[in-house]
Amino acid sequence: MTENIKQVWRLFFPTTIYGIVRQITTNPFTAGKVEFWHVLHFWIMAVFLLVTTSVLSRSLESPLYFRTLAYFSPFAIGTINENIPTVIALGSILSNWITYRVDADSGAKAMILERMKCNRMKRSSRFDVYMPDTAIDNFPSKSTIKGLILLPGAYVDHSAYSLTAAKLSDRGILVAVMSMEPLRLASPYLGADPSDVRRVMRKASQYALDYKCRRNVEWSIGGHSAGGYAAMTLAHRVKAKKLVIWAAGTIPELLVDLKKRQIDVLAIFGSKDNFAYLTRKSKKNFLTKMPQSRTVLRIIRGANHAGFGCYNPSPPFSEPKFLCLEKQHEITASITANFLKDRR
Numbered sequence: 001m002t003e004n005i006k007q008v009w010r011l012f013f014p015t016t017i018y019g020i021v022r023q024i025t026t027n028p029f030t031a032g033k034v035e036f037w038h039v040l041h042f043w044i045m046a047v048f049l050l051v052t053t054s055v056l057s058r059s060l061e062s063p064l065y066f067r068t069l070a071y072f073s074p075f076a077i078g079t080i081n082e083n084i085p086t087v088i089a090l091g092s093i094l095s096n097w098i099t100y101r102v103d104a105d106s107g108a109k110a111m112i113l114e115r116m117k118c119n120r121m122k123r124s125s126r127f128d129v130y131m132p133d134t135a136i137d138n139f140p141s142k143s144t145i146k147g148l149i150l151l152p153g154a155y156v157d158h159s160a161y162s163l164t165a166a167k168l169s170d171r172g173i174l175v176a177v178m179s180m181e182p183l184r185l186a187s188p189y190l191g192a193d194p195s196d197v198r199r200v201m202r203k204a205s206q207y208a209l210d211y212k213c214r215r216n217v218e219w220s221i222g223g224h225s226a227g228g229y230a231a232m233t234l235a236h237r238v239k240a241k242k243l244v245i246w247a248a249g250t251i252p253e254l255l256v257d258l259k260k261r262q263i264d265v266l267a268i269f270g271s272k273d274n275f276a277y278l279t280r281k282s283k284k285n286f287l288t289k290m291p292q293s294r295t296v297l298r299i300i301r302g303a304n305h306a307g308f309g310c311y312n313p314s315p316p317f318s319e320p321k322f323l324c325l326e327k328q329h330e331i332t333a334s335i336t337a338n339f340l341k342d343r344r
Contacts, residue, residue, distance in 0.1 A: 016182065019189030096155065097183050100314060104160035107325070108310035111162040120169065121162075122207050126191070128158065129176045129204045130169035131211045146340040147174040147204065147217040148244060149197055151186045151227030151234075153309065160309040161224070163325070167333035173340055174217055176204040186223060186230035194237040197221065201238070220244060220340055222266075224308045225276065232256035235263055242266070244336055246308045247273055250282040255289045265295040266339040268332060270303030274319045298335050303328045 112128070115121035120131040132145060150165065152158045158179045165175040178191065178200055186192040205217045220242035223231035228248025233256050235243045245267040249255060258265065267286065269278045278286075278299065287295065302323035306313050310325060 015189050019187060020183070100155040100317065101157075101184060102155060102160070102311045102313055103157045104162065105310050105312055108160050108162045111166050112159060115162070115166060119211075121166075124203065125179070126196070127176050127178045127200045127204065128162070128165070129174070129207050130162075130165045131208065132172045132174050133170050144216040144218045145172065145174055145208070146337075147176070147201070147208075147219045148336070148340060149200060149204075149219060149221045149231075149238075149240070150175060150177045150244075151192060151221075151223035151230050152177065152180055152184070153223075153225030153227055153247075154186070155184045156224075156309060156311055157184070160311040163310045164308060164329045164333055167329055168337055171333060171337035171341075173337055174204065174208050176200050180227075186227045192227075192230045192234065194234060197234055197238045222246065222336070223248065225305065229254045229256070232258060236261050242340060244268075244339070246332065247276040247305050249286040250276045250278060252282075252285050255286065257289050259289060259291055261291060263291060263294065264339075265290050266298070266336065267295065268298045268300060268308075268335060270305060270307065270323075270328070271299055271301045272303060272320070272322045273305045275305045275317070296339060300328060300331050300335075303331070308332055 112121065112123075115130065116123070120133075122129050122131075148168065150161060152161060158177045161177050165177050168175050178186075178196070180186050180191040183190055201217070201219050208217060218241050219238075221231045221235050221238060221240040222228070222244025224246040225248050228245040229251075231243060231245065232248075234240070235258070240263070242264045243258075243266070245265065247269060249267055249269075267290075269276060283297075287297070300323070304319050304321060304323070306317070306319065307321065307323065307325055307328040310329075312318070
């Protein structure tokens with residue numbers, strides 16, 4: 001079974017279906033418009049219709065004709081008509097999944113092959129782990145090493161973060177980039193549950209033990225764009241040491257109140273980011289939700305939104321580049337590694 005088939009098959013997992021329902025009913029932009037029980041009712045009726053028509057059509061001479069009649073019957077049309085907001089919300093999610101999905105570009109894929117060749121990266125179905133460079137001068141000899149769980153942006157292939165993750169690992173950080181397949185949304189029940197994160201922490205720590213760095217791992221969590229908002233929610237639930245946010249925090253409805261949490265926060269924004277542009281108002285809103293004396297905010301001049309990864313977003317998410325990717329990755333990795341190592 002190929003990876004693409006596996007991803008499509010995961011769409012029909014009960015956890016994925018429940019995750020989609022939860023995404024629709026709890027998202028601040030759709031909450032109130034669609035109730036949980038409306039979505040559940042629609043799923044039950046849709047499954048009932050599909051199963052009954054499939055079973056009954058097997059015993060008929062013209063199964064296609066029967067199915068066509070069933071799908072356009074008053075019962076089917078009535079079910080859709082009663083659940084129009086649900087149908088629209090489901091259609092929107094699936095449409096976005098098809099339209100806005102972006103893969104890693106050739107540079108990111110080449111980096112993965114290079115790191116796998118020298119045994120400094122391991123791939124699994126749910127995450128990629130980048131091993132730290134144990135030859136650097138300041139690599140700890142006995143103490144714990146720093147680890148970062150990284151959640152990708154919406155609809156972005158997690159492989160697109162290989163270049164930034166590799167630069168972090170070159171600075172002595174163990175990095176695990178999580179896969180959000182099949183929908184590529186960092187949401188509960190879609191790959192970004194606390195249990196999912198803790199599982200990745202355990203497995204990545206084991207990979208590090210099997211590698212040259214036989215140390216305990218002190219885990220922090222971070223994310224880019226939508227992954228950054230998910231990281232805000234997950235940080236205290238997975239007992240992360242620190243929180244790293246790339247290009248996230250300017251949408252008030254998605255901000256998580258962390259001001260009473262005992263956690264250090266790093267937020268990096270790009271000055272040319274069209275989607276997470278930091279204005280005076282959004283900066284104030286963001287900082288009022290963060291731990292006051294424990295939050296570090298950095299702005300990279302010339303950096304845009306997609307430049308934290310390595311992919312080419314499709315319209316309307318495309319934007320001009322003012323800073324070369326390598327430079328943006330270098331600055332991002334340097335600021336992040338220094339923060340994780342308490343060198344501010």
